[in-house]
Amino acid sequence: MISYSLLKTSGKARRGKITTPHGEIETPVFMPVGTAGTVKSLTSNQIAETGSQIVLANTYHLYLRPGMDVIGKFGGIHHFMHWDKPILTDSGGFQVFSLSGGLTKVTDEGVLFKSHIDGSMHHISPEISMQIQHVLGSDIIMAFDEPIKDDAPYQYAIESSQRTIRWLDRCIKEWHTLDPERKQSLFGIVQGGIYRDLRLESIHKTLDANLEGIAIGGETIGYNKERTKEILDWILDEIPCNLPRYTMGVGDIDDIFEVVARGVDMFDCVSPTRLARNGALLISPAEGGNKKNKYRLGISKAEYAMQDIPIDRTCQCYTCTNYSRGYLCHLFRSHELLANTLASIHNVAMLAQVCEKIRGSIENDTFASLMKEWIG
Ligand SMILES: [Zn+2]
Known part of the structure; x- marks a missing residue:
């Protein structure tokens, strides 16, 4: 119970x-x-x-x-x-x-x-x-x-x-x-x-x-x-x-x-893991995520191939701690299985971290300003 x-x-x-x-x-x-x-x-x-x-x-x-x-x-x-x-x-x-x-x-x-x-x-x-x-x-x-x-x-x-x-x-x-x-x-x-x-x-x-x-x-x-x-x-x-x-x-x-x-x-x-398998990675407002782009970055795009930074620099997940956008871009373009795992870790972790931030903001009674920061 x-x-x-x-x-x-x-x-x-x-x-x-x-x-x-x-x-x-x-x-x-x-x-x-x-x-x-x-x-x-x-x-x-x-x-x-x-x-x-x-x-x-x-x-x-x-x-x-x-x-x-x-x-x-x-x-x-x-x-x-x-x-x-x-x-x-x-x-x-x-x-x-x-x-x-x-x-x-x-x-x-x-x-x-x-x-x-x-x-x-x-x-x-x-x-x-x-x-x-x-x-x-x-x-x-x-x-x-x-x-x-x-x-x-x-x-x-x-x-x-x-x-x-x-x-x-x-x-x-x-x-x-x-x-x-x-x-x-x-x-x-x-x-x-x-x-x-x-x-x-x-x-x-x-x-x-x-x-x-x-x-x-x-x-x-x-x-x-x-x-x-x-x-x-x-x-x-x-x-x-x-x-x-x-x-x-x-x-x-x-x-x-x-x-x-x-x-x-x-x-x-199911969206965070489904999106992850399609190379759509979640990003916070600090990385340009917003309602319009649905907080997503399409990692297979050529613009990410040379970027030696994590998917999201505010994310604490295993993928962002250890791998670059450039590597993820390569994995998706090569249809490597590891792409699914690393991308899913990140997307699921992003939503867990959003919830953690939300809980913290409720504790400090600043939920409304956090909401404004994220969704405008
Ligand atoms: Zn991450």
């Missing part, structure tokens, strides 16, 4: 601490995504050295491959991936809807979907999602939900959002059966699309369940920047201050500041 303590606020931004069976997490925290039980191209030591305190693993991917018989044999995902710090697993809902190529049938019972790996048909229900996450043994598990598309019409958003609320009851019943000592903590997920009344209904019903954390989900969050802020403004004040709040799919630096400014504690995104 986890517990959350609120330590300090600066405006609505919150510095806190989550205690889990696998250690403490200082918040606000960015959680890198280990989709298939690996944060792509990084060993668990390398992940820890980036300053990451918790990783996210995907129920959908691990269920399809290697499968629950394998994970069960290894006693859970911590041992299997050799990571002894906290792990959060998602419910599988988002991938079921986004990866099965439209071949998804949703009923009140659950979701029938086609595997993106071999085309085989599978069924996930709220109960099955809880069973899978129980075998995975993550510290924080997510309720099974139907993430609503950003452009979902109102009528569909009503049906879907209410189904997610009904599914939450079934998740809770199954979780109590599987985990009577509450070693894992269940978070409910607020849906409701872009509709204020539905988001408010969803948050109130989710809070009624008395869980240990609240996630805010749906395709809109992290994808539609303006709507994300609006939705958070509608609902975050409804959440008691003793509960951690998690926005799913937020990983752009400006968005991190925007959600923290509204009182969010946790966020995850």
